[in-house]
């Protein structure tokens with residue numbers, strides 16, 4: 001026998017003697033002769049039974065298929081505690097949750113049906129087995145369970161800030177259908193699918209606890225009239241779930257209350273103050289970023305989000321007249337109804353309205369929406385806040401005043417543009433912005449024209465002002481130019497005609513826009529054009545003084561720059577001419593000149609930078625420039641003859657190198673496409689150059705110019721000052737050395753040398769032929785001489801150098817008699 005066999009034989013003997021001892025011990029204890037394995041399994045079974053018995057208080061169902069987590073749980077219990085000692089309940093709860101996440105439903109009866117969308121409901125909380133129900137409630141239907149209704153766990157969207165109402169006070173049992181009565185069903189009409197489609201397998205929801213899954217909780221029973229179809233996201237959480245969720249791991253139970261308080265509703269908002277409101281805790285937003293009907297959970301908050309909820313309407317500083325599309329209807333909107341509820345709970349005095357006019361012809365127009373009707377709390381309740389309908393969507397654009405968002409009316413399916421401006425009373429700029437916006441509202445609310453963006457309404461919510469406007473999905477002309485390049489002739493014609501139509505309407509109301517430019521002209525998908533951004537618009541009355549310095553410089557009429565010509569509707573026509581050029585070239589005239597160079601390295605002055613005399617000198621330069629460009633020939637009469645004489649007296653000043661034989665030129669503004677300066681300017685997309693200014697060829701006959709504005713369309717010759725100012729800016733601010741003509745016109749329209757035409761000269765009006773088609777050609781002066789860009793450049797350079805001699809020293813006085821009025 002080998003040595004190992006001997007050894008083994010000894011071990012066996014030891015083993016058998018040991019076993020015999022154990023057997024004897026077992027026999028003493030009365031276990032009989034069970035084998036060893038059965039002994040071990042008995043121990044295990046006993047422990048398991050103990051656990052199950054513990055769980056029995058929570059779950060009436062045996063585990064079907066213990067999940068790994070279940071086993072872990074048991075192992076932990078087995079290892080940590082003596083089998084004879086019952087596990088403490090808290091530990092059991094944890095174990096239950098883990099088991100549940102593994103596909104079981106501890107604490108719940110698996111046979112319990114999921115909530116049904118229709119049928120009887122009970123508001124009676126299932127007070128039995130509260131612990132278990134914490135789990136079940138969130139799992140099965142989102143119904144909340146608790147002794148105190150205020151502590152009920154609400155479904156995800158219950159506290160939608162749009163309604164701000166306390167919801168899910170009802171604590172339906174798991175097997176209770178959702179809609180208990182007609183009233184509640186009625187309330188859910190607008191969102192009938194929410195309850196049905198959100199019925200999901202219980203285990204799935206529990207297992208994943210993912211945001212989309214919480215939709216299930218929309219099924220929670222809205223038994224109460226106060227219930228909202230949209231439920232608070234946080235209310236679907238129970239402590240176990242919260243503790244299980246990755247984002248909230250470690251959060252103590254009280255955090256659930258925190259998460260469920262405040263955010264979705266306004267502080268002190270009647271019904272929903274307290275548990276149903278969610279606020280302050282950012283983890284809530286992290287947790288429910290996709291909450292439908294819950295703007296505060298949206299990446300882009302709605303006005304309601306910024307508002308304290310229901311009080312937003314009441315705090316509205318300026319609920320202005322509403323357009324029909326603003327949603328005059330008062331039926332069928334749970335949001336609105338709830339909003340009204342909020343108003344009932346916050347009968348705060350309403351501030352005075354900004355607007356005294358509205359759309360009386362509107363079918364939904366009512367006295368309640370009319371600011372002319374004295375407001376009372378009761379009346380205020382009937383007032384429809386546009387914000388209660390429009391939910392803020394993506395960013396459409398940004399302006400100097402604020403942001404413009406897409407708004408969506410989930411009831412009507414309509415869209416709008418929501419202009420949002422933050423108002424800060426302690427900021428002078430904000431105050432000015434607010435003032436301008438108020439002006440914009442005042443103007444817009446009086447306008448109704450297919451070529452003017454329609455105003456729907458406005459309101460203030462907290463520190464934000466919202467203006468609801470017709471949504472023009474194509475974006476601005478500026479944007480289209482950036483994306484697609486210059487427009488073709490037909491598009492320019494068409495757009496210009498439409499803008500003119502809008503301006504004619506506007507001017508007929510004695511209102512001047514003052515900021516016509518590509519960025520403020522919107523285009524819809526059908527090519528319809530809408531004038532927008534009335535922030536600088538002004539209603540001109542007999543008492544109106546001169547137009548203040550407002551507008552966008554490249555598009556700004558000279559008289560506006562000089563602040564000298566009084567209120568004139570025609571300034572819009574100048575700007576339109578610049579816009580026409582913008583459409584044709586993608587840039588406004590004079591865009592090659594940047595304003596920054598002008599102010600760079602400039603010495604501080606004690607008096608206005610551009611004195612009357614310097615302005616006069618600038619006019620000279622401008623006229624020279626105009627002549628160089630062969631522009632400014634009269635096509636229409638100036639507004640008054642004074643302009644002509646001014647021109648003769650001031651522009652044709654001796655000693656500046658200009659011939660007095662030049663007859664005064666009455667610059668006509670681009671009144672119509674025919675009379676537009678682009679008409680005979682030379683298309684950049686023809687010659688590869690861009691027209692330097694909104695000017696017309698001398699060969700264009702004045703008859704083609706038809707003033708469409710109420711104030712007379714023609715603008716006198718002193719418009720040339722804009723040119724001059726640009727030149728002056730360049731001359732003073734630029735560090736370019738004399739003779740650096742090429743640099744001077746860097747990026748200018750004149751930089752590229754022109755190639756002379758070999759074929760017969762095209763008449764001066766080469767840009768548009770008789771058929772209205774664009775013809776290739778070059779600039780020609782009135783003598784049919786080609787106006788080469790090189791020539792122009794040299795001329796401009798010459799003037800540029802002269803400008804450098806301008807005396808802009810402080811104290812440089814304005815000669816008596818000289819005015820800013822222009823030539």
Ligand SMILES: Nc1ncnc2c1ncn2[C@@H]1O[C@H](COP(=O)(O)OP(=O)(O)OP(=O)(O)O)[C@@H](O)[C@H]1O
Pocket residue numbers: 396397398399400401402403404417419453469470471472473475476479519520522532533534535
């Ligand atoms: N009704 C609208 N429909 C679609 N987009 C719009 C609408 N209104 C404005 N936008 C977009 O928002 C941008 C900014 O709007 P707007 O010009 O009215 O703001 P603003 O603050 O008044 O700007 P500005 O600096 O010109 O005064 C526009 O360029 C456009 O892209």
